[in-house]
Amino acid sequence: MISFRLKYFMILLAGMTILVSQSSYAQFSYRPGRQGRQERREDADASNGSDEIPLWRGVPPDGPGPRGRERVSDKGSYTHISQARLIVHRPKHPNGMAVLIISGGGYAHIEIGKESNPAAVWLQSQGITAFELIYRLPGEGWGSTDVPFQDGQRAMRLIRSMSERFGIDSHKVGIMGFSAGGHLAAMTETEPDKDLYPSTDRADRISARPDFVALLYPVITMLPPYNTTHSEKELIGKNPTRSEQKAYSAQLLVNEQTPPTFLAQAADDPISNIENSRSMYSALQKFNIPSELHVFPAGGHGWGMGAPGSPESTWPELFKTWAKKNRIWQ
Numbered sequence: 001m002i003s004f005r006l007k008y009f010m011i012l013l014a015g016m017t018i019l020v021s022q023s024s025y026a027q028f029s030y031r032p033g034r035q036g037r038q039e040r041r042e043d044a045d046a047s048n049g050s051d052e053i054p055l056w057r058g059v060p061p062d063g064p065g066p067r068g069r070e071r072v073s074d075k076g077s078y079t080h081i082s083q084a085r086l087i088v089h090r091p092k093h094p095n096g097m098a099v100l101i102i103s104g105g106g107y108a109h110i111e112i113g114k115e116s117n118p119a120a121v122w123l124q125s126q127g128i129t130a131f132e133l134i135y136r137l138p139g140e141g142w143g144s145t146d147v148p149f150q151d152g153q154r155a156m157r158l159i160r161s162m163s164e165r166f167g168i169d170s171h172k173v174g175i176m177g178f179s180a181g182g183h184l185a186a187m188t189e190t191e192p193d194k195d196l197y198p199s200t201d202r203a204d205r206i207s208a209r210p211d212f213v214a215l216l217y218p219v220i221t222m223l224p225p226y227n228t229t230h231s232e233k234e235l236i237g238k239n240p241t242r243s244e245q246k247a248y249s250a251q252l253l254v255n256e257q258t259p260p261t262f263l264a265q266a267a268d269d270p271i272s273n274i275e276n277s278r279s280m281y282s283a284l285q286k287f288n289i290p291s292e293l294h295v296f297p298a299g300g301h302g303w304g305m306g307a308p309g310s311p312e313s314t315w316p317e318l319f320k321t322w323a324k325k326n327r328i329w330q
Helices: 002-021 037-042 112-125 147-161 180-190 230-236 242-247 275-286 311-325
Strands: 050-054 077-079 085-089 098-102 129-134 173-178 213-216 261-266 291-296
Touching (some): 077 112, 085 112, 085 147, 098 112, 098 147, 112 173, 129 147, 147 180, 180 213, 230 242, 275 291
Parallel strands (some): 098 129, 098 173, 261 291
8 A cells, every 4th residue: 555655656746847847938927816915015025925015105196096996807907007016026045136027008908917927927036036017007097198107217216225125236127028018118218317207205316227128029119100009099199299209219219328128029010010129129239239139930919928839938048148148147
């Protein structure tokens, strides 16, 4: 009987080993939490847990915004956001790097479930402190459509202000953005010190400029013929002026102070045309900014960490290699 149980245990253990050895980035998938927000705060010190940190004290700039409860779908899509905040993923052994991760959703919702959450879990597994950004959406009753950019700046400043608390090197704080979140990231990297809101505390004296940036299938330009995304409609309306389109086209805002930037996108992206990444890369190269663009032959849009075995699933390692080459990731 003992021999049978031992044999069964060994078979079970072997099966578990096979499952672990066949790991892929697909394992970093969204799992809706069963805990409420207050319960998650109470568990914040758990080594693999997460903490939530509000960006603003009291009513945020251009508030109060939407009333009622925040809405989250089963797949992790957020809307009706009145409280912008950071969800912190703390690694057991932090390496000093930190990344602010921004999901997309055309500025109409935030796709936490398939973009920032899996990316945060992967970064956390690599020793990087990851901060998911729950940002305010411009069409939800705020006094300005610039509220996402206010949140982007504030998030960068707040992360740096907490560098000692989280074991972060304040000179190794980056941004990773997906789709419309890539636009928010690109606007933050090109205009980190733009006066978007009144200073609220000491943290607002700190620079919002990221030290490095990763843009995944990003929305970059608001200029024709590539101004077909929902992002433009949410930010500057259906009939914007040429000056408004230029003001929100990140490739036109690149300068010699823009940080090193990694880009990856599929050539057949039906939502954000590949020229978004190409125009940004061209602008970065013009100013000799360390940058790298990976164009996958296929993959479409919204792939997050990438389907197992797909060309786009290689982007995390490509980003890691690029970051090491530029002495960001050590």
